[in-house]
Amino acid sequence: MSSIELHAAQRDELETIENLMQFYVYDFSEWLPLKLGEHGFFNIQPKPGYWRNPATRPFLIRVDGELAGFVSVDDNTHLEGAEYNIGYFFVSRRFRGQGVAKFVVSTLLSQFPGQWQIFHLDANPPARRFWAKVIPDLAGGQFTLHQRSVDGYPCTFYRFQCPTPSP
Template sequence: MIFANNEVAVCAATKADLYRIENMMQFYNYDFSEWYDIDLSETGLFRLQPKEAYWSQSSVKPFLIKMNDKLAGFAVIDDELTHDSSHYNLGYFFILRRYRGKGISQAAIQLLLNQFKGNWEIYSLRQNSVAEKFWRKTLTQFLGHVVESTDMKIHGEDSCLFKFSSIKNGGIPAT
C-alpha cells in the first residue's frame, strides 16, 4: 500500500523493510538525546529495545516515508492507547533533519490521517517543546480547528497528548 501526493509517499513497510526503520531509530534516539539521558552502548550505537514482538502485532502498521523516492523517515501506527474510544496511536514518527521544515512531515501526516480515519492519539514528550508546537500547528491545519491537548504521564514520562478525530466534517473532535 502506497499513498502519496506529488513528492511525498507513505509506503507500508514489509517485513524486509523493518531493518530500515530500526536503523533510522538510531537517529530518532540521537534526536531524543537532546532532551533525555540516552547513552550510547560500548559499540557507539544507541541500545534499541528488541522490536520483534512489537512488529508481530497485527495492530502495528509501520511505514517508510519517502521524498521523491528517497528514504526520508518512518511512521508507525499502533494501538497503545490511553482512551478506549481511540482507534489509532502514532507510536513513532521521524523525519531526517535534512527534510525538516519543508512540509514533508505535514504531507506525510496528512496522508496517514486521510488513510486511517477514526479517533487518534498523538503524544509528544513534554521536554520536546518543538514536537508539541509541530503537532499543535499540523493538526490545526489539517482539521481546521485547534486540537486540545492533555498533560499526562505516558510510559512514565510527562507528555502532551493530542486526542482528535481524523474524520473531516469540519474536524469533529473525538469524544
C-alpha cells in the first residue's frame, strides 16, 4: 500500500506547481484546442492574482515521498451558495488508477467542511468517469448535478454539502 501525502504548498513551492501546470495543460490539450508556444511550452496564465488570493489554497501531492501532482481549492464558484471549488487538479499519469485522486479529494473535503462545487469539462472523458464514480460515495449520495458553460466549454457541476467532522 502506497503512502499518499497532501501538504499545503508554501510560497517557494509555487514554482513547482507552475512547472506541473505544463503537464496539466498538456493533458487538457487532448480535448481543448490548446497550442504550444514557440519555445515548446504551453502559455499558462492562471487568472491574475490567483495564487495570491487568500482563498486559494494550493497543495502538493506525494506518493511514497515522490512528487505526484497538485491540487488547489479556491472560492471561484459558479453555483449559488457554493463556498469551495477545486480549481486545478493534476495527478501524474503514473499514479492514476491507484486511489491517489480519491484520497486527495476525500482529504480536502474533510479539511474544508461546507458547500462544495466540483466540476469537469464534458469533453474530458477520464474526468467525467472519475467524478461520476467518486462523488456519489464522497457526498453520501446527497448531491445535485448542474450543466453550465465555463469559458465557452460545456461542463458538469456537482454540488453538495460536506459536514463538519465530529470531534
